[in-house]
Amino acid sequence: MIDSSLLARLKAALPGDALVAGEGLAGRTEDWMHRQPMRSALLLRPASTGEVSAALALCHAAGQPVITHGGLTGLVHGADTAPTDVVLSLERMRRIESIDPLQRVAVVGAGVTLQQLQEAAEEQGLAFPLDLGARGSATLGGNASTNAGGNRVLRFGMTREMVLGLEAVLADGTVIPAMNRLIKNNSGYDLKQIFIGSEGTLGVITRLVLRLREKPARQDVAFAAVPGFDALAALLKHMDRSLGGGLSAFEVMWPEFYQLVTTPPARGRAPVPHGSPYYVLIESMGGDAAGDGERFQSAFEKAVQDGLVADAVVARSQAEIAAIWALRDDVLQTARWGLPFAFDVSLPIADMPAYVERVSSDLRARWPDVRAYVFGHMGDGNLHLVISPDGLPADARPAVERIVYAPLEQIGGAISAEHGIGLEKKAWLPISRSPAEIALMRTLKQALDPKGILNPGRVI
Numbered sequence: 293m294i295d296s297s298l299l300a301r302l303k304a305a306l307p308g309d310a311l312v313a314g315e316g317l318a319g320r321t322e323d324w325m326h327r328q329p330m331r332s333a334l335l336l337r338p339a340s341t342g343e344v345s346a347a348l349a350l351c352h353a354a355g356q357p358v359i360t361h362g363g364l365t366g367l368v369h370g371a372d373t374a375p376t377d378v379v380l381s382l383e384r385m386r387r388i389e390s391i392d393p394l395q396r397v398a399v400v401g402a403g404v405t406l407q408q409l410q411e412a413a414e415e416q417g418l419a420f421p422l423d424l425g426a427r428g429s430a431t432l433g434g435n436a437s438t439n440a441g442g443n444r445v446l447r448f449g450m451t452r453e454m455v456l457g458l459e460a461v462l463a464d465g466t467v468i469p470a471m472n473r474l475i476k477n478n479s480g481y482d483l484k485q486i487f488i489g490s491e492g493t494l495g496v497i498t499r500l501v502l503r504l505r506e507k508p509a510r511q512d513v514a515f516a517a518v519p520g521f522d523a524l525a526a527l528l529k530h531m532d533r534s535l536g537g538g539l540s541a542f543e544v545m546w547p548e549f550y551q552l553v554t555t556p557p558a559r560g561r562a563p564v565p566h567g568s569p570y571y572v573l574i575e576s577m578g579g580d581a582a583g584d585g586e587r588f589q590s591a592f593e594k595a596v597q598d599g600l601v602a603d604a605v606v607a608r609s610q611a612e613i614a615a616i617w618a619l620r621d622d623v624l625q626t627a628r629w630g631l632p633f634a635f636d637v638s639l640p641i642a643d644m645p646a647y648v649e650r651v652s653s654d655l656r657a658r659w660p661d662v663r664a665y666v667f668g669h670m671g672d673g674n675l676h677l678v679i680s681p682d683g684l685p686a687d688a689r690p691a692v693e694r695i696v697y698a699p700l701e702q703i704g705g706a707i708s709a710e711h712g713i714g715l716e717k718k719a720w721l722p723i724s725r726s727p728a729e730i731a732l733m734r735t736l737k738q739a740l741d742p743k744g745i746l747n748p749g750r751v752i
């Protein structure tokens with residue numbers, strides 16, 4: 293239960309509609325994937341930075357744990373709550389304050405959804421290039437606090453590369469206004485980086501200055517069956533070199549995933565026949581409406597001539613582009629047999645085939661009928677492995693995690709490429725970070741949140 297004197301102070305400090313408790317919480321969940329009903333007994337919905345600051349100052353004084361909620365699309369249990377936690381949601385800080393077409397920056401509240409900004413930027417002939425399947429619900433504050441990756445990291449980088457400045461509130465209510473609008477600013481420590489990717493453990497992000505790009509005039513997409521991994525790696529290098537910086541996605545599917553998303557009950561249909569060892573979606577974006585298309589076509593034809601591609605289609609319309617992307621986005625097919633175990637790992641490209649083979653054979657050795665699906669952002673070295681729980685014993689998760697994570701240690705891989713650590717991967721952090729790095733993380737946490745009230749127990 294929340295301490296009654298703290299509750300009284302919060303009621304006095306915040307407007308009435310900023311506090312939700314009791315029946316008001318009915319129907320509220322805390323996790324998009326698991327639809328877990330909210331366990332916390334008190335939800336705070338501040339509408340301004342001042343209200344976030346006031347709420348945190350009171351919680352800090354009382355030693356009250358606070359869990360920050362964005363769009364709740366995180367996949368590592370970072371937003372899970374206990375009945376004794378207070379939830380602080382950014383859902384009312386949903387205003388796009390400005391879009392400056394000359395400076396190409398947007399200033400937004402942290403509760404603005406990714407899709408909201410994508411659409412607003414487009415109206416001004418600009419683009420916010422971060423993109424991921426959860427765009428309709430995920431918030432920009434959540435994207436920054438998880439340093440989200442997504443489909444076009446190869447070209448535009450992760451969220452970190454798109455945040456010019458931000459405003460954050462520390463555990464004790466101190467507001468850090470680091471709303472830099474400049475691309476180049478080496479004036480002292482780049483403090484925003486402390487909050488980006490730290491999953492809400494060091495501060496609550498309240499506002500952001502985001503870098504926009506000119507809206508591409510042309511998008512080309514091809515889907516190819518590829519005869520082997522060497523050809524796949526050569527295809528990536530060939531397309532990147534030939535497109536002169538235009539390559540914006542290189543999304544690979546192993547055959548089991550391709551079969552799954554192109555066979556009923558999935559809605560998608562196979563653009564190229566089944567039976568190849570790899571499939572890839574290749575996308576290019578550029579500013580030369582006529583020239584880009586020709587460049588893409590000729591680069592792709594050369595790849596076919598060189599034997600890097602076994603079979604392929606090049607999309608001829610926006611509808612065909614959308615149909616190809618829909619296959620890649622249809623990851624929920626993996627949940628047909630129950631909520632799957634989803635992993636997002638990073639590793640050197642050269643190690644990918646041996647790694648996937650080792651994980652698959654170790655899984656099959658233990659559970660011969662296991663369903664495992666592999667796909668991901670190969671251009672970024674990021675693979676998603678999704679393992680269906682059916683046919684596995686109820687307590688299989690730790691053994692599955694060992695099979696997936698342990699080989700990464702020897703090859704310098706990362707246990708999380710883009711989803712973060714949350715509560716789910718904490719035990720495995722030493723695979724990807726040294727003891728000295730983890731000790732420095734603890735030093736930072738202690739300095740910024742000495743009472744440990746912000747997202748306690750997450751990450752470290």
Ligand SMILES: Cc1cc2nc3c(=O)[nH]c(=O)nc-3n(C[C@H](O)[C@H](O)[C@H](O)COP(=O)(O)OP(=O)(O)OC[C@H]3O[C@@H](n4cnc5c(N)ncnc54)[C@H](O)[C@@H]3O)c2cc1C
Nearest residue numbers: 362363364365366370425431433434435440441442492497
């Ligand atoms: C279908 C689907 C596809 C996805 N695809 C991708 C993908 O391609 N790439 C990728 O990286 N992720 C992907 N994700 C994961 C998820 O969308 C991202 O992690 C996203 O950035 C989370 O944003 P959110 O607003 O939903 O955050 P939440 O889930 O609400 O929170 C995530 C974490 O950030 C903290 N947090 C949230 N807001 C703030 C804030 N304002 N200040 C401080 N801390 C905060 C929370 O406490 C929690 O620890 C996908 C998820 C789904 C469901």
